Amino acid sequence: MQPLETRTDYTHGQLDVLDVLDSPLEQLQMWLSEAAEANILEPNGMTISTVRQGMPSSRVVLLRGLDTGLVFYTNYLSRKGTDIASNAFVAANFWWAALERQVRIEGKLEKVSAAESDAYFASRPFESQLASAASPQSQVVERHVLEQMVTDLRATHVDSMPRPAHWGGFRLVPTYFEFWQGRKARLHDRIAFVLEAGIWRKERLAP
Ligand SMILES: Cc1cc2nc3c(=O)[nH]c(=O)nc-3n(C[C@H](O)[C@H](O)[C@H](O)COP(=O)(O)O)c2cc1C
Structure with missing residues (x-):
């Protein structure tokens, strides 16, 4: 069978308005915990879509905190x-295939405080600090130039480095959530x- 012709029937669970918690942030926390318990690779990986001049662009990032956003x-x-x-x-999306669950989120981003970004940066392994400080993310670069940038930075630091001003956190403050549970015969719960x-x-939304 060709992969594009695959049809999966979803039978893992079901979801009703009465099943979800009153706080969508707490509901998301619960589903994240269940995704982690299900040993899903990078359960906190979420697709973030941004839009510039009407043109959308998506990529995966890792959720590192869940509070008011x-x-x-x-x-x-x-x-x-x-x-x-x-x-x-922005819009964000989680898809946990093993649980047949999707979460959609919409909202507005704000930068986290410098102190919060400093604390998170300090908690990262030295190699991750070096890579994120050295990498001119999204710029065209040669592999050997990138590696040299990391080598140069490592030469001037021992086992940690301060957070560079160009790197830090964003908090997505949500105004919309959707929890999707796959169901039999395409009658999914939303x-x-x-x-x-x-x-x-x-x-409840129609599937
Ligand atoms: C599983 C996974 C986790 C990722 N986590 C992050 C992350 O937390 N932060 C980040 O900047 N990029 C992360 N990336 C890389 C991004 O997807 C993307 O390539 C990078 O941020 C550049 O995106 P941009 O050019 O649209 O800014 C991750 C990629 C994957 C596949």
Whole structure:
């Protein structure tokens, strides 16, 4: 069978308005924990879509914090970083195939505080610090030039380095969530959360 002709029937679970928690952030935390327990590779990997001048662009980043929003870290001068500087509205997506679950999120990004970014950067392994400090993310580069940049940086630091100003966190402050659970015969469950006057309203959407 050709991969493009594959048809999977989803039978893992089901979801009702009454099943989901009243807080979508807590519901996401619960599903993330269940994805981790299911030994899914990078359960906190999420696709972030930015839009610049009407043109969308997507890539995976790792969720590193979940509080009033969804926190991830990146290079502020990257393609996504400069997209966000011109338009802070983004969409995010998780897909956990083994659990037959998808989560869609929409909202606005804000930079996390410098202190929060400093603390997270300091918690990273030295090699990760070097790579993210040296890499001119999203720029055209030769592999040997990139490796030389890391070597040069390693020569001037021992086992840690300060966070460079071009690298730090963003917090996605959500205004919309959708929790999707695959069901039999394409009659999937979709429970949406819409923020209205500070209150999350839940509703079922047609698959
Ligand atoms: C599983 C996975 C996790 C990733 N995590 C991050 C991350 O946390 N931060 C980041 O900047 N890039 C991360 N990346 C790389 C991005 O997908 C992307 O290649 C990079 O950020 C440059 O994107 P841009 O040119 O659109 O800015 C990850 C990629 C994968 C596949």
